[in-house]
Amino acid sequence: xxxxxxxxxxxxxxxxxxxxxxxxxxxxxxxxxxxxxxxxxxxxxxxxxxxxxxxxxxxxxxxxxxxxxxxxxxxxxxxxxxxxxxxxxxxxxxxxxxxxxxxxxxxxxxxxxxxxxxxxxxxxxxxxxxxxxxxxxxxxxxxxxxxxxxxxxxxxxxxxxxxxxxxxxxxxxxxxxxxxxxxxxxxxxxxxxxxxxxxxxxxxxxxxxxxxxxxxxxxxxx
Amino acid sequence: xxxxxxxxxxxxxxxxxxxxxxxxxxxxxxxxxxxxxxxxxxxxxxxxxxxxxxxxxxxxxxxxxxxxxxxxxxxxxxxxxxxxxxxxxxxxxxxxxxxxxxxxxxxxxxxxxxxxxxxxxxxxxxxxxxxxxxxxxxxxxxxxxxxxxxxxxxxxxxxxxxxxxxxxxxxxxxxxxxxxxxxxxxxxxxxxxxxxxxxxxxxxxxxxxxxxxxxxxxxxxxxxxxxxxxxxxxxxxxxxxxxxxxxxxxxxxxxxxxxxxxxxxxxxxxxxxxxxxxxxxxxxxxxxxxxxxxxxxxxxxxxxxxxxxxxxxxxxxxxxxxxxxxxxxxxxxxxxxxxxxxxxxxxxxxxxxxxxxxxxxxxxxxxxxxxxxxxxxxxxxxxxxxxxxxxxxxxxxxxxxxxxxxxxxxxxxxxxxx
Numbered sequence: 001x002x003x004x005x006x007x008x009x010x011x012x013x014x015x016x017x018x019x020x021x022x023x024x025x026x027x028x029x030x031x032x033x034x035x036x037x038x039x040x041x042x043x044x045x046x047x048x049x050x051x052x053x054x055x056x057x058x059x060x061x062x063x064x065x066x067x068x069x070x071x072x073x074x075x076x077x078x079x080x081x082x083x084x085x086x087x088x089x090x091x092x093x094x095x096x097x098x099x100x101x102x103x104x105x106x107x108x109x110x111x112x113x114x115x116x117x118x119x120x121x122x123x124x125x126x127x128x129x130x131x132x133x134x135x136x137x138x139x140x141x142x143x144x145x146x147x148x149x150x151x152x153x154x155x156x157x158x159x160x161x162x163x164x165x166x167x168x169x170x171x172x173x174x175x176x177x178x179x180x181x182x183x184x185x186x187x188x189x190x191x192x193x194x195x196x197x198x199x200x201x202x203x204x205x206x207x208x209x210x211x212x213x214x215x216x217x218x219x220x221x222x
Numbered sequence: 223x224x225x226x227x228x229x230x231x232x233x234x235x236x237x238x239x240x241x242x243x244x245x246x247x248x249x250x251x252x253x254x255x256x257x258x259x260x261x262x263x264x265x266x267x268x269x270x271x272x273x274x275x276x277x278x279x280x281x282x283x284x285x286x287x288x289x290x291x292x293x294x295x296x297x298x299x300x301x302x303x304x305x306x307x308x309x310x311x312x313x314x315x316x317x318x319x320x321x322x323x324x325x326x327x328x329x330x331x332x333x334x335x336x337x338x339x340x341x342x343x344x345x346x347x348x349x350x351x352x353x354x355x356x357x358x359x360x361x362x363x364x365x366x367x368x369x370x371x372x373x374x375x376x377x378x379x380x381x382x383x384x385x386x387x388x389x390x391x392x393x394x395x396x397x398x399x400x401x402x403x404x405x406x407x408x409x410x411x412x413x414x415x416x417x418x419x420x421x422x423x424x425x426x427x428x429x430x431x432x433x434x435x436x437x438x439x440x441x442x443x444x445x446x447x448x449x450x451x452x453x454x455x456x457x458x459x460x461x462x463x464x465x466x467x468x469x470x471x472x473x474x475x476x477x478x479x480x481x482x483x484x485x486x487x488x489x490x491x492x493x494x495x496x497x498x499x500x501x502x503x504x505x506x507x508x509x510x511x512x513x514x515x516x517x518x519x520x521x522x523x524x525x526x527x528x529x530x531x532x533x534x535x536x537x538x539x540x541x542x543x544x545x546x547x548x549x550x551x552x553x554x555x556x557x558x559x560x561x562x563x564x565x566x567x568x569x570x571x572x573x574x575x576x577x578x579x580x581x582x583x584x585x586x587x588x589x590x591x592x593x594x595x596x597x598x599x600x601x602x603x604x605x606x607x608x609x610x611x612x613x614x615x616x617x618x619x620x621x622x623x624x625x626x627x628x629x630x631x632x633x634x635x636x637x638x639x640x
Contacts, residue, residue, distance in 0.1 A: 003459075004415030004506035011511075014246060018239040025234075025577050029570025036564060084564060091569050154544035161554055207547065 033091055037098065040084045044105055047077050051112045058116060066124035071117060075167060078113060079160075081106060082170065094142050104177045110169040111179045117167055118199075131215050132165035137183065139173040139194035148205035152193035155208055226529045227571065233522045234574045240515055241581040244410045248588060251413050255592065256465050260369035264349045266426065267297040269342030271335050275356035276307045278471065283316050285359035287323045290366055298325045299342040304332025309356075335422075336438035336445040343429070343437050352426035358470040359387060360424055367466035368426050378458035379420050379427045379450070380466075381408055383593060387469035392602075393479060396613070397472040399586065399606040405464065406589035412462035416508035418500075419490075420450040420460060424468045431458065441496075444489025451497040454508055464592055480617070487621030495625075520618045527615030582607045 051074060058065050085099070085106055092099050118135055125133055138156055140149040153170075160166050171180045173192050183189075187201045195202045197211070198218055206214065248255070268286060272279055279300075286298055300317075302310040310329050317325040328341060339353055350372065354360060364382055371380045383405040389398040411417045420427070425446065435456065441448030453460055473479035494500075494513065502509045545552065586603060 002415070002506070003413060004457075004508065006503070006506045006510045010243070010246070014239060014243045017242050018235060021238055021242075021577060022235050022574070025574040026570045029568065029573040032568035032573070033570070036568075039564070087565055091567075150540050151543050151547035154547045158548040158551065158554060161557070208549070 036084075037088060037092075040081065040088055040102065043077065043081050043084065044102055044109070047074065047081060047109050048105065050074055050077075051109050051116075054116055055112060058119075065120050071113070071120060072165075074113060075117075078110065078169075081109075089142070100176070103172060103175060107171055107175060107177050107179050110171070111183065114167070114169045130219075131159075131212065132163040134163070134166045134215055135198055136166065136168045137187070137196035138168055138170040139184065139189050139192055140170060141173050141192040143174055146192040149193050152195075152205055155206070155211065159208065159211060226533060229522070229525055229529060230571055231574070233526060234578055236515070236518060236522065237578055238581060240519070241585055243511075244406070245581075245585065245588065247410050247413050248406070248592075255409065257367070257370045257463070259363065259366040260373065262369065262373065263292045263295050264369065264372070265295045265297065265347065266291070266350045266352065266365060266369070267299060267342065267346035267348030267429070268424075269339055269346070269351070269353045270298065270300045270313075270356055271303060271338035271342070271353060272300065272305060272309050272313070272356040273303045273332065273335070273338075274305045274307045274309060276305075276309045276312055279309055279312050279356050280316055282354060282356045282359055283313065283320075283325070285361075286354065287320055287325075288362055289360060289364070290362045293323050296323060296365075297346060297348050298323060299345055300325065300327045301338035301341050302327070302329040303335065303338040304330065334440060336440055339445070340437040343432050346429065349429055350426050351429045351432065352424055353422055354468075355423050355470070358384075358423035358468055361467035361469070364424060364463075364466040364468060365426075367463040368424075371461040371463055372426075372428065374459075374461075376459045377428070377461050378431050378453050379417075379425055379460045381412070381417060381420050381460065381462045382424045382466040382468045383408065383462070383464050384421055384423060384468050384470055385593060386472040389472065391474055393476065394472045394474050395602045396606055396610060397479070399603060400610065401470075401472075402589045402593050402595060403586065405593045406585060408462045409464045409592060411512060412460065414507040414512070415459065416454075416506075416512040417460035417462065418450050418454060418508065418513065419447045420453075422446045423470055424466070442489040442492040443485050444493060447486075447489055447493045448496075451493055451500060454500055454505060455497060457505075465594070467593075480620075483617040484621050484624060487618055488625045491622060491625035520622070523611055523615040524619045524622065527612060527619065530612075579607060 054071060054074065085103060088102070089096075089099050094100075114135065114137065121133055121135065136156065138152070140146060140153065142149075156168050156170075160168050171183070173180070173184065173189070173194065183196075184194075187196045187199075189196070189201060189203060191203045193203075193205055195206060197214060200214075200218065202214065270279070270282060270286070275282075283298070283300070286296075287293075289296065300313045302313065310327065313325075313327050317327055326345065328345070330338070330341060342353075343351060350369070352368075360382075368380045368382060371377050384401055385405070386394055386398040386401050389395050408417065422445075427449075431453065435452060438445040439448060450460060473482055494517075500509050501513055548554070583603075586607070587599075590599075
C-alpha cells in the first residue's frame with residue numbers, strides 16, 4: 001500500500017473524533033458556566049427578598065431600625081454578588097443579555113440597601129461622620145473610556161477593607177437602568193470615576209489620602 | 223466572542239485534529255514500528271564533515287568504529303573543511319591508531335558543509351551514503367536497524383531517531399523533550415510518506431539517488447531539508463528507523479540555540495518556497511496534510527503568541543496601576559483573601575485547554591515509549607508543555623521575518639553550524 005496516499009476515510013474518522021471531543025469540551029465548559037450563572041441568579045433573588053423584607057420590617061417598626069443588624073450581613077452578600085457578577089461579566093461579556101439583566105437587578109438591590117443604610121445612619125449615629133460609617137456610591141465605566149476606574153476600584157476595595165463598616169455601592173454609569181439614571185442626575189455625576197461620599201459628589205480620581213481627607217473635612221463642616 | 227477567543231478555539235480544534243491523527247497513525251502501526259536488525263551487510267560510507275571540531279571529533283569517530291557492522295563494509299570519510307584548529311591532526315592520529323577500519327581523511331579549503339559532503343560522495347565506494355556531524359554519536363546498533371529498511375528496493379533514504387546527548391541545564395532539558403517529540407513525529411511522517419527533513423546526523427541514502435539527482439546544495443544552510451524535499455518531489459520513499467538512536471550535543475546557551483533555530487526555520491520556509499510544487503494532491507499526505515498543517519500551526523502559534531503578549535501586558539499594567547494606587551499595601555488585601563472555587567476558570571476555553579494539555583501529555587508519553595526512554599517524568603515535562611510553545615512561537619516569528627525580509631544569511635557562509 002502506498003503510504004503517501006491521502007486517506008479520506010481516515011481524515012473523516014479523525015475529523016469526527018475531533019468534533020466529538022471538541023464539542024464535549026464546549027458542552028462541559030458551558031454547563032459549568034450556566035451552573036455558576038444560576039448560582040449568581042439565586043444569590044441575587046435571595047438578596048432581593050431579604051432587602052425587601054428589611055424594608056418592610058423598617059416600615060412597620062420604624063423605631064427598631066437602629067437594632068437591625070441584618071443590614072450588615074446583607075452588605076457582605078451584596079459584596080459577594082458584585083464580585084461574582086464581575087466575574088460572569090468577564091466570562092460571558094458585558095453585552096450578554098443575562099448579565100445585563102442581572103446587573104440591573106443588582107443596581108436596584110444596591111440602591112434599596114443604600115437608602116436603608118443611609119436612613120439608619122442618619123437616625124442612629126451620633127452625628128459625626130466616621131470613616132467606618134462612610135457611605136460611598138461609586139460610578140464606573142467598562143467601556144474603555146475610564147482610564148482611572150481600575151485604580152479607583154482598587155482604592156475603594158482597599159478602603160473598605162481598612163475601615164470595617166464602610167459601605168460602597170458601585171454602579172455602571174452606562175447601565176440602561178432607571179435607578180442609575182435618577183441617582184446620577186440628582187447628584188450631578190457627569191463622568192467617571194464618579195463618587196458620592198456621604199451625599200457629597202465628587203467626579204474624578206480620588207486616592208487614599210484624598211479620600212480620607214475629604215471625609216475628615218466633612219466632619220469639620222458638620 | 224472576540225478575535226482572541228476565536229483564535230484559541232480554532233487552534234485547539236486544529237491541535238486536537240493533528241494529535242488524534244498522529245496518535246491514530248502510530249496506533250495503527252503499533253505492531254510494526256520496529257523492523258529489527260538487517261541480515262544483509264552492504265557497503266556503507268559515512269562522511270564526517272567537520273569545521274573546528276577538535277573537542278568532539280574523536281568521540282564521534284569512536285562511536286562509528288564501535289558500530290555493530292562488518293568492518294570491511296564500513297567506509298569512514300572525514301572531510302576537514304578548512305578547520306583552523308587541531309581537527310585534522312586529531313582525526314589523522316585516530317585513523318593511524320585504528321587501521322582495522324577504512325578511515326580516509328581529506329582536507330580542503332573552507333567551502334561549507336554541503337561541499338564537504340559532496341567531496342565524500344565523490345570519493346565514496348559504498349552502496350549507501352550518510353553523514354554524521356562531528357557533534358553527534360551513534361548507537362552501536364543504529365546502522366543495522368537502518369540498513370534493514372533498505373531491503374525494500376523502493377526505499378531511498380532512512381532517518382534515525384535523534385536524541386539529546388546527556389542533557390544538562392534548562393535549555394538542553396527542554397530540547398531533550400523536544401527531540402523526544404521529534405522521534406514521534408519522524409515516525410508518524412514516515413508512516414504516512416511525508417518525511418520532509420532527513421537530518422544531517424546519520425540519515426542514510428541510497429547512493430544511486432545522488433548519481434541520478436546530484437549531490438547536496440547550499441539550500442539556505444539547510445541542505446538536509448532540501449535533500450528530503452528533492453526526494454519527495456521525485457516521489458521517493460523515505461523511512462524512519464525508530465530504534466536507530468543518534469545522540470547529538472544540543473546548544474546550551476540561548477544565543478547558539480537561537481541561531482540554530484533561525485537557520486533551521488528560515489531554511490525551512492525558503493526551501494518550502496523553492497519546493498512549493500509539493501503542495502499538491504499529487505504528493506498525497508505531504509502535500510494535502512503535513513506541509514499545509516506545518517504552515518497553519520506556525521501561523522497559529524505566531525498569532526497566539528502576539529495575542530498572549532498584548533493581552534498579558536495590558537493585564538500586568540492594570541495590575542501594577544491597581545497596586546500602585548494602594549501604595550503596594552498587598553498585606554491589607556491578603557488579610558481578606560478568600561479562596562473560592564467559584565472563581566476557578568471552568569469555562570469552555572479552560573476545559574478545552576485541559577483537554578489539549580492531556581493530549582500533549584499522551585503524545586509525550588507515547589514518544590517516550592517509542593524512544594525507549596526509561597527515566598521518569600519530571601517537572602521539566604510539565605514546564606515544557608506549558609512554556610515551550612512560546613519559545614517555538616518566538617523562533618518562528620523571527621525566522622519568518624528573516625525568511626521574508628532578508629536576502630542573505632547573516633551567519634558565516636561557509637561555516638558548519640550545529
